[in-house]
Amino acid sequence: MTEQDTTSVDGLTTDIAADNDKTRYAVKPTSRAKPADTALATIEEGMLIKERYLLESKIGSGGMSDIYRATDLFLQKAGVANSTVAIKVLQQQFVDQPEALQLLLQEAHKTQQLSHPNIVRVFDVDCDQQHYFIVMECLDGESLEQVIKRYKPKGLPLKSALKLLQQIADALNFAHQTGIVHADLKPANIMVNRAGEVKVLDFGVSQKLQLNHDIYAAEQQSQTAPLSGYTPAYASPQLLSGNTPCVADDLFSFACLSYELLTSKHPFARLPADKAFEQKKQASKPAHLNILQWQALKQALQFDALQRKSSISKLMRQFNAQLWQHTAVAAAVLVTCWGGWYYYQQNQTILTSYEQRLADTTAEQQQYQKLAEGDVSQLLNVIALAETNPLQRDALLRQQQNKVLMHF
Known part of the structure; x- marks a missing residue:
């Protein structure tokens, strides 16, 4: 039976009637009392x-x-x-x-x-x-x-x-x-x-x-x-x-x-x-x-x-x-996410730079091919305006040497 047994303590006495939180039981009167x-x-x-x-x-x-x-x-x-x-x-x-x-x-x-x-x-x-x-x-x-x-x-x-x-x-x-x-x-x-x-x-x-x-x-x-x-x-x-x-x-x-x-x-x-x-x-x-x-x-x-x-x-x-444990986990996730984002941004920057360099090189090759196949006067005008780098200029002059001499 569930009773109030805070009683197993040295010197502690429990007042059952005074405390409504204590366990209570109903009873029906019994007629079997002992003589x-x-x-x-x-x-x-x-x-x-x-x-x-x-x-x-x-x-x-x-x-x-x-x-x-x-x-x-x-x-x-x-x-x-x-x-x-x-x-x-x-x-x-x-x-x-x-x-x-x-x-x-x-x-x-x-x-x-x-x-x-x-x-x-x-x-x-x-x-x-x-x-x-x-x-x-x-x-x-x-x-x-x-x-x-x-x-x-x-x-x-x-x-x-x-x-x-x-x-x-x-x-x-x-x-x-x-x-x-x-x-x-x-x-x-x-x-x-x-x-x-x-x-x-x-x-x-x-x-x-x-x-x-x-x-x-x-x-x-x-x-x-x-x-x-x-x-x-x-x-x-x-x-x-x-x-x-x-x-x-x-x-x-x-x-x-x-x-x-x-x-x-x-x-x-x-x-x-x-x-x-x-x-x-x-x-x-x-x-x-x-x-x-x-x-x-x-x-x-x-x-x-x-x-x-x-x-x-x-x-x-x-x-x-403790809260700091949850905070540490959240911080670790945040650092991981930030690291991934930073890596992605760095890759995007490198990729953009590479694409730009590729585009510039392609443009230079197309211009070189155009001058090599074009009219000598056009070539001389471009050289005069310094629109080509020295290496391209020397290469074009050697390649078009005969045409240039005949032009003059």
Whole structure:
């Protein structure tokens, strides 16, 4: 089940009712409450589960589970330096509901399939005295939501944002290759530890929850909270319409959180995508992006899935391609074109000069032939006017020597 699990952070507590962006579920009242005399022992701090996990503090809650920071005594006794884990326990009111237990097991199974450095690790799933729980990696850091708030109002610098976005993209691409779509990607479901490493949460059954209404989830105190298995502010119009989740939906959510990371603002003022489409909302260009990067992000933010025509990998390639790289390519093309034009002009000049010389030579030959075959008086007049060069003059006089002597 898709829950708000920013809870796996040391000292971080999530207020579910106060934040409308958190995942919500509707519920139908159940009449199968356990009698008071058979009620389970309440999970609380200091409790030992499975004679191994010592619960230290409650660090958050979700729609069906509570999350505790705990110490793995087995690892501690073995001398393991980091023996801290997060324990996700199914809430008591859901213990006798097989479907709720099935969702918890599916979450553990699917997340275990996603063995990736940027996806939270699930170590084990078990039961102790009807307390069903998942043992997870305990994350020491903060949610991406907190990172965004800390960098208001201008957003993260592009270089810093890209370091986080690349890790999120790697996690999503790996999940997609495995055949799992997140369908509830949002800043609150992404953790950043002290080393700057990103961990994506809630991959478990997010796809399944989009296809079936969850009748086993707890009614939230806030009546204004969204009652769906995804977060409307980051869901694509297709998810909001009830369509089967697909990769294009994760792309839309990824583009929304990318925009928010770069600007500290939601691209559509936190309106659900269908409402933003009706109001013809358009995101403005983030100051950190050049025009080519912005075109790629804007395409990923298209409400129509067919118009996105992109992928998370393609979007990241555009983000990482700096403007100077495109400028260098354009400059190289320009230089090549200019070189070709210059070569063409030079060839044209040489060709014109050659043609002119050829024409002059032909004219001289024609004049020579005309004088050689013409009247001697005409020849003498041309020589007298110096209209021939010395070589032609001497040649003509030698050739016409007899005629010239007879003329005089």
